[in-house]
Amino acid sequence: MDEPSLARPGPAAPGLKAPTLVESAVTQPTATELIAVIVAVTDRTPRILTVDGATLPAGAFQPGYRSLQASLRSWVEKQTRLRLGYVEQLYTFADHGRTGADQRTISISYLGLTREGPAGRGASWQGWYRYFPWEDHRTGSPLSETLETALRAWAEAAPSPGARTQRRQRAAYSFGFDGHGWNEELTLQRYELLYEASLVEEAPEFRGTPQLGTAMRHDHRRILATGIARLRAKIKYRPVVFELLAAEFTLLELQQSVEALAGRRLHKPNFRRLITQQQLVEETGGSRAETGGRPARLYRFRRDVLLERALGGTKLPIARSR
Amino acid sequence: MDEPSLARPGPAAPGLKAPTLVESAVTQPTATELIAVIVAVTDRTPRILTVDGATLPAGAFQPGYRSLQASLRSWVEKQTRLRLGYVEQLYTFADHGRTGADQRTISISYLGLTREGPAGRGASWQGWYRYFPWEDHRTGSPLSETLETALRAWAEAAPSPGARTQRRQRAAYSFGFDGHGWNEELTLQRYELLYEASLVEEAPEFRGTPQLGTAMRHDHRRILATGIARLRAKIKYRPVVFELLAAEFTLLELQQSVEALAGRRLHKPNFRRLITQQQLVEETGGSRAETGGRPARLYRFRRDVLLERALGGTKLPIARSR
DNA sequence: TCAAAAGTGTTATCCTTACACCCATGT
C-alpha cells in the first residue's frame, strides 16, 4: 500500500560520484563551542552557574570523546567538581560575527541538572529570576502593569492595522493578558517579544535604555530563556526534578522545587495526590520536623520506575488565585 | 526573597583574563554539515527526500547567511526548487570517525516540511515506512508478532535478572505489549531498542543478518527516526500539517494526512469536531465530489489564527479498535 | 491555645471517548 510502484534501490555504490544534494562538508572549517546552562535549586530559588554573573560557562569541543554530550559532561565535571545528572541538548546556532567574517563559531548549548556546590574559580551561582524578573509568578505577577502598558504601547506603534492586531494578540497570548492566562512555558517567546519591543537588551556591551532584568554576554540570556522553557516543559512529563533534590526529601520540598522552576504556586493537596498516586516516590520511614509544624514524612525517588510518563499526565495542579 | 545575600556583579570588564570556565573555542577547527529530513505527504504516504534511497540530503554550512536555518533553507530551495514551509532543528552530533581522527564533522540535522515536487538530479522521494515498517499501525500492527518474539528473546538473554526485567519493561512500554498500548511518539526509542537488540542495522556498509526495514547510510536512519518522532509530537500542538496540504482540502484529506504521519487511524467524527471547534479552518464555499460519496466541503487553513496551541489540546482522537 | 504545616475526603466541572444515527451523492 505504501509505495508499490517504486523500485527498491540498494545503497549507493561506494566510490560513486556524489550527487549535488550531498556536498562535501569539509570545505568550511569552523570553530565549535559548547555552552552549558547548569541548573540547581537551593532555598526555593532556581540558580544557574555563571562566570561573573553575566556569562554562561563555555568550552571547546574536545575531539576524542565518544559524543558531544560526553565531552560536555566531562569538561564541566572536571572544571567544577559538580556531578551532572540529567543532560539535554538545547539548540545549535552560528554565532554572528564573533570570530572573523569568514570563520564563524558554531555554538551548541546544553541544559544540565545538578545540586549546588562550591562554584570554584571565577564562577558563581545566580538566581535565574534576576535575568527574568517577570517570569516569577509565585507571589503575584511582579511587573504585570509595567509590562502591559509598555507592550500595549509597542503594539499600537506597529506600522499597519494588521500588524497592530497581531502584536496585540501575541502580547496577550504570551503574557496572559485579556483572560488568556499565564503559561509558564512561554519563557522564550516572551523574551523574544520583549527583545523586539526593545524592552530588553541582548548584550551589555550595547547599553543605553533602562533594562528589564540583568543582561548577559552575547546571546546568553536567550540561551538561558531556552533552557528555562525546556525545563518547565520537561518537568511535566519526565521526573527530572529529583536530580535537583537530596536523596531524601519531604513532599513540600518537592513541591517547592517544582514551584521554583515553574515560577508558580501549586495546589498542595492535589500535588501530593499526583505524586503519590503515580508511585514516583516511596517513604523512607523517617520524618523531619523543622519548620514549626507537624513533622513531614521523608520520601525517596523510586529509581526503578519507568523513565517516561511522570509528574502527572500533562499538567501541574496549579493553585487557583494567588 | 530570591537571593538577597548575593552582590550584584556587573558584566565582566572587557579585556579581563578569561576564567577557566570559558575556554577559547577557536582552537579546534571542525567541519560542519547540515542534514535535512524533508517531508511531504502524497497519497496517504509520508515521504522523504533521499539520495539514491539511502542517504539524506546534506550540505556544508555556508558562512555569510544570517543563521544556520537560513543557510539550510536557501541551499535546499536552490538545489531542489521545493519551497520549504516549517523548518525546525532536530539534533546536533559529532560524527564518529568519518573524517580523520583529529578532525571530526559536526552534523546539524533539520526537519523541513513541503509538498512533493520533482526531486531532481540523483534525488528521489521514498515512503518513510520503508525504513520503519513497524511504525505504520494504520492497518493493524504489521510485525507485532515477529517483533514481540524477537524482543522477548532479547530480554531473556540479558546477563542479570535485573537487566532482564528492565529489558522486558522497556520493550513492553516502547512497543505497547502487555496492555501498555501503542504510543506513536516513541519512534526513536523503538529504533534504538531494535538497534541494541541487533534487529536493525545502522549502515548498509556493514551487512550480514537479515534486516527489519531498509537501512540507510551512516546514521541517517536514526536521524530520520528523530524527525518522525518530533513531527508526530508536533502535530498535536501546532498546526504544521497544513504545510503539507494544498491550499484547499477536505476534512478527510486533512485527517488522512495526520493519520499518515501518526501511523494510526483516527476517529472521524471526533477529529472533525476537534478541527472545526478550534476554528483552525474556514470553508472556501466550494466542494469536491470525487470518491463516490457525498461531496465534501472544501476548507482552507486560517492563517490569522494564533500559531501556538492547535490540533487539539494534547491528544488526537484515536480510533478505538483497528 | 494558636500558628503552621501535614494530610484526607468529597464534589463539581470539563474534556475525551464512544456510540448511534441521519444526509447526500454516484452507480
Next chain:
DNA sequence: ACATGGGTGTAAGGATAACACTTTTGA
C-alpha cells in the same frame, strides 16, 4: 437500493480543579 463518504447529537467515563475539614507538632 446500496455503497461510500459527509456530517450531527449526545451520553459515559475519567481526569483535573476546587472546597472543606481533620491531624500533629512547636512556641
